[in-house]
Amino acid sequence: MLKIVPENASELYASQGLFCITDFVPKNLESQSHQIGICNTDMTIEISWESPNVWGKNIEAYRVLWDHSSNTVPENGDIIVGNIHSSPNLSEGNQHYVHIRVKDDQGHWGNNAAHLGPFCIKYPDVESPKGLQVTSAQNNTIELEWYHMDAVFNVYRSYSADGFYIKCDPSELTDSKFTDTRIIENKRYWYKISAINNQGEESFLSDPVSAMCNISTGDIKLKCDDPHQMQIAGSTAIFKILVNTGGSLDDQITMVADGLGENMTISFTPKILSQTTIVSLFIDISDQQPAEHYDFNVTAISDNDTSRLPLFLDITNPPSENTVISAYANPDSVQLSETVHIYGNIRPPQKNVSVWVYIKHESDENPFIYQTTSNEDANFNIQYLPSKTGKYMAYASLDNHQTLNASQSLEIQFTVLRGSARLSCMVSKEKELTNQGLQVSLTGKLYPAFKDQVIGLEK
Known part of the structure; x- marks a missing residue:
């Protein structure tokens, strides 16, 4: 920045901003993640720079812009305070430039900008693997599988869906x-x-x-067909849990739960058992309980065995005139020949009302619509048999009945994987040929129904 001020009048300039020509730009602009002119498959570019010396004044902010021109002076773009910046996800191409403009503490934007580029982004010539699924999660071990392809694989893990994923060891796996x-x-x-x-x-x-x-260290197995539930503050949630002991035990099993809110009272019926039993978990929710999602655990404990089951509870506090509906899918990943249990509940409870369940495959324009009715507990459920592999979206909606305000659940997702195929084969027709033996016609069916598959026959 070149400042033209009267001699010995810097204080006057500082207070009134006289005659300002701003030409200072950031210094030593560089990228730590990408080289100029060298293609990189990482769509995000990291850059840093040093602040210019603006005659002893402070830098208030920088304006950062990414485009495909080499000398743009940003009039818009991100405004940041620090000296480090990460680009948005950039498209494939070799003409990405970044431009940074300075703003001093007098509110003056520089007339020029610092420029860096061109950067090259190249999408990798390898598809992302498909069909990732969890095949087991017990005994302190989680097992994953996915569709095999001609490549080696890396697995990344995070503590949240949108968190930072760290590469697992070992890497570059040859098996899927x-x-x-x-x-x-x-x-x-x-x-x-x-x-x-x-x-x-x-x-x-x-x-x-x-x-x-x-977590399971012995023969006790826990199962809950509806592991998700939605309830309103001031009500009671009830989970039905099958405790399978594998037969009678010499010692007793005690049921406990952890991970719920302070304003909740927990009880089991029965709390102590010694053989396979359906146990009811009652969760009394205070009317002061805030709306929140809880991942909690039910544990069956004996002298020689422990088994833990994760459950999920959504607390909602709708206005008194509103009705809310939930929807869940169990399991959220199945093979093509398996059904998905889609269920939910209505709060405040509404019995014997119509519920529409909308299910849409990722390749379809319109959803399938299933109508069902809530039961005496204001719950609903359907069994859905998918017709093709891929991702599905579903939600539930209430009938616009006079006693209800029409409501729609949040969207849920589930994945259908191909799994293994089965082929049936039978003789449909026999014809004896003179001096040529027997002519046999075979019919069969491939399930799931895959078109244009090559079928081999052996004598």
């Missing part, structure tokens, strides 16, 4: 499966995977999956 034994009890983990081709290019990360270990 992974076992994570570095598991902390009662903690949810999120996973993504990538593929690396023969040229060493790594794909973008896959969509995430998550799991929490169901």
Whole structure:
């Protein structure tokens, strides 16, 4: 910045801002993640710089702009305070430039800007792996599998869906499966995977999956068909849990729960048992309980065995004139030949009202619509058999009945994987040919129904 002020009048300039020509720009602008002119598959570019010396004045802010021109002076763009910046995800191309403009503590923007580029972003020539699923989560171990492809694989783990993913050890796996034994009890983990081709290019990360270990050290098994539930503050949530002991035990089993809010009272019926039983967990929720989502655990404890089951409770506090509806999918990942249990409840309770469940595959324009009715407990459920693999979205909606304000649940997602195929074959027609033996016609069916598949026959 070049400042023209009367001689010995810097204080006057500072107070009145006389005759200002601003030409200072950031110094030593560089990237720590990318080299100029060298293609990189990372779509985010990290840059840093040093502040200019503006005649002893302070820098108030910088304006940062990414575009495809080499000498733009930003009139808009991100305004930041520090000397480090990460670009947004950039498109594929070799003409990415960054421009940074200075603003001093008198409110003056520089007339010029510092420029850096061109940077090259190249999308990797390898697809992201498909079909990632959790195949087991118990005994301090989480097991993953995915569709195999001609590549090696890296697995990344995070403590939240949108958190920072760290590469797991070992890396560059040749098999399409992974076992994570570095598991902390009662903690949810999120996973993504990538593929690396023969040229060493790594794909973008896959969509995430998550799991929490169901710790089990013996024969006790816990199961809840509806592990998610929504309730209003001031009501009672009831979870039905099958405690399978594998037969009668010499010692007794005690049921406990942890991870719920302070304003909740917990009770089990029965609390102590010695053989396979359905146990009811009652959670009395205070009317002062704030709206919140709880991941909690139910544990069955005996002298020689422990088993833990993760459950989920959503507390909602709608206005008194509103009705809310929830929707959940169990499990959230199935093979094509398996059904998905879609269920939920209505609060405040509304019995025998119509519920519409909308299910849409990622390739379809319009959803399938299923109508059902809430039961005496104001719950609903359907069994859905998917017709094709991929991702599905679903939600539930209430009938616009006179006693209800029409309401819609949050969207849920589930994934359908191909799994293994089965082929049936039978003789449909026989014809004896003169001097040529027997002509046999065979019919069969491939399930799931995959078109244009090559079927081999052996005599």
